[in-house]
Amino acid sequence: MGTTKQITEKIGILLRDSKLSVTETRVKILELFMKSDGALEHSDFEKLAGKSFDRVTVYRTLQTFLEKGIIHKIPTTDTSVRYAVCKSECTEHHHHDHHVHFKCETCGNTTCLDETDVPNIQLPKGYAMHNVEVVVNGVCKSCK
Amino acid sequence: MGTTKQITEKIGILLRDSKLSVTETRVKILELFMKSDGALEHSDFEKLAGKSFDRVTVYRTLQTFLEKGIIHKIPTTDTSVRYAVCKSECTEHHHHDHHVHFKCETCGNTTCLDETDVPNIQLPKGYAMHNVEVVVNGVCKSCK
DNA sequence: TGTAATTTTGCAACAACGTTGCAAATAAAT
DNA sequence: ATTTATTTGCAACGTTGTTGCAAAATTACA
Ligand SMILES: [Mn+2]
Ligand SMILES: [Mn+2]
Ligand SMILES: [Zn+2]
Ligand SMILES: [Zn+2]
Numbered sequence: 001m002g003t004t005k006q007i008t009e010k011i012g013i014l015l016r017d018s019k020l021s022v023t024e025t026r027v028k029i030l031e032l033f034m035k036s037d038g039a040l041e042h043s044d045f046e047k048l049a050g051k052s053f054d055r056v057t058v059y060r061t062l063q064t065f066l067e068k069g070i071i072h073k074i075p076t077t078d079t080s081v082r083y084a085v086c087k088s089e090c091t092e093h094h095h096h097d098h099h100v101h102f103k104c105e106t107c108g109n110t111t112c113l114d115e116t117d118v119p120n121i122q123l124p125k126g127y128a129m130h131n132v133e134v135v136v137n138g139v140c141k142s143c144k
Numbered sequence: 145m146g147t148t149k150q151i152t153e154k155i156g157i158l159l160r161d162s163k164l165s166v167t168e169t170r171v172k173i174l175e176l177f178m179k180s181d182g183a184l185e186h187s188d189f190e191k192l193a194g195k196s197f198d199r200v201t202v203y204r205t206l207q208t209f210l211e212k213g214i215i216h217k218i219p220t221t222d223t224s225v226r227y228a229v230c231k232s233e234c235t236e237h238h239h240h241d242h243h244v245h246f247k248c249e250t251c252g253n254t255t256c257l258d259e260t261d262v263p264n265i266q267l268p269k270g271y272a273m274h275n276v277e278v279v280v281n282g283v284c285k286s287c288k
Numbered sequence: 289t290g291t292a293a294t295t296t297t298g299c300a301a302c303a304a305c306g307t308t309g310c311a312a313a314t315a316a317a318t
Numbered sequence: 319a320t321t322t323a324t325t326t327g328c329a330a331c332g333t334t335g336t337t338g339c340a341a342a343a344t345t346a347c348a
Contacts, residue, residue, distance in 0.1 A: 021315055021324060042305085054327050059306070061325095075219035075279055079305085079334080100265060105274065119263040121244060121278065126285035130249065133279045134265065135219055141270035165295060165344055186334085198298050203335070205296095223305080223334085289348100296343070305334070314325070 007034055018068040025053050029061050030070075030085075038109035039074050039082040039101075072097045074110055075133050084112050098131075104140035111140065151178055162212040169197045173205050174214075174229075182253035183218050183226040183245075216241045218254055219277050228256050242275075248284035255284065 011030045015022045032048050033040060040048075045058045062083060065071040074082040086097060100116040103109075118134045155174045159166045176192050177184060184192075189202045206227060209215040218226040230241060244260040247253075262276045 023315070023325065025326075055305085056307080056328085057326055073221040075221050075277070077217040077219050077225065077277075079223045079225055081221065081223060100267075102267070102271060113268060116265065116267065119265060121260065121263060121280060123244075123246070123260065123280065123282075124257060124285075126288060127246060127280075128283040128288060129280055130282040131280075133219070133221075133277075133281070135277045136265060136267065136271075136273055136275075137277070138267075138274040139272040141268075144270060144272060167296065167344070169297075199334085200299085200336080201297055292345105292347085294343105294345070296341105298341085299339090301337090303334100303336075305332105307332080308330090310328090312325105312327085315322105316324080317322070318320085 007031060010034075014070065018070060020064065020068065025057050025061055026064075028052070029058070029065075033071065033083075033085045038111045039084040041080045041082050043080075074101045074112075075135055076103075076110075082110050084110075087114065100134045100136060102140060103135055103137050104143055105137055106139050106143035109140065110135075151175060154178075158214065162214060164208065164212065169201050169205055170208075172197070173202070173209075177215065177227075177229045182255045183228040185224045185226050187224075218245045218256075219279055220247075220254075226254050228254075231258065244278045244280060246280050246282065246284060248287055249281055250283050250287035253284065254279075 008027065008031070011027050011034075012022050014030065015026060020026065028049060029045060032045060036044075036048075042058060042062065045053075046055065062071065066073070066083070069086055071083045072086050074084060076082055097112075098118050100113045100118055102111050102113050104111075113136075118132045121129065121132055123129055152171065152175070155171050155178075156166050158174065159170060164170065172193060173189060176189060180188075180192075186202060186206065189197075190199065206215065210217070210227070213230055215227045216230050218228060220226055241256075242262050244257045244262055246255050246257050248255075257280075262278045265273070265276055267273055
């Protein structure tokens with residue numbers, strides 16, 4: 001994962017590549033993503049970072065990152081929205097997160113299984129497939 | 145699908161089988177589920193049924209149906225929660241909705257593809273799988 | 289069928305979440 | 319360094335979801 005300094009530098013490059021100004025909030029939020037091993041939801045940022053930035057700013061920042069292909073959403077069955085950082089293949093114009101997500105019923109963490117590809121699905125005739133989301137529920141490695 | 149009278153009768157049986165009182169609200173909500181071809185979310189009931197029942201009652205009714213295995217949730221990437229009626233195999237103690245869900249990007253409808261089984265997933269070592277949720281995004285038959 | 293016991297509903301009040309407009313602060317461009 | 323463009327924080331507001339409680343409806347039972 002690298003030192004804090006390396007991470008900060010990496011984040012600066014990532015933001016500039018996405019044509020985004022490098023601001024304290026954006027850097028801090030990306031740091032939290034990179035230091036966390038699971039997906040994060042909106043309320044996590046207030047918990048993890050204290051009240052160091054405004055709720056509104058967090059909403060706007062996540063929205064911007066989403067549009068730029070820096071983070072992606074993960075489906076849930078509750079009213080929360082979870083986000084995780086994308087791999088380098090994602091761009092402003094196209095997301096490529098073809099991996100499986102795992103939700104641990106014990107610790108509650110949601111993680112990207114980057115090495116686990118989503119399988120082929122055979123749809124009924126007449127349906128056009130654009131992308132497939134897979135979320136596996138169970139018990140994760142750490143909780144077993 | 146049957147006549148309205150047949151549906152009402154079916155709903156009465158379903159409720160009694162689940163050891164639930166047969167109330168106007170419950171019958172009405174199940175009717176809306178059965179007459180809709182897609183999944184419904186909370187706000188749909190207020191739209192479809194006018195203000196004929198209270199918001200709180202809808203929340204409580206959906207919660208009850210969920211616990212009794214009458215409906216199941218479908219994952220989303222926004223703050224909504226979608227529900228659809230279960231097939232007969234689901235019980236109070238165990239859900240068996242091993243089918244794929246489809247979200248149409250054109251009409252916005254989410255449907256259960258009851259005939260499309262969720263595929264096998266090979267998880268990394270150390271993970272225990274309990275169940276798999278699959279949501280396919282694309283364009284549905286009617287919108288094509 | 290009538291009455292008592294149980295369950296469900298609707299209301300009020302509240303808390304949490306999410307959005308918008310706008311002025312002040314910050315970052316980028318020159 | 320100054321100007322220009324972007325981002326942030328605040329206030330205000332609307333929406334969504336929760337809880338306690340009394341009234342109403344349903345069920346159980348005589
Ligand atoms: Mn992911
Ligand atoms: Mn379904
Ligand atoms: Zn875990
Ligand atoms: Zn459609």
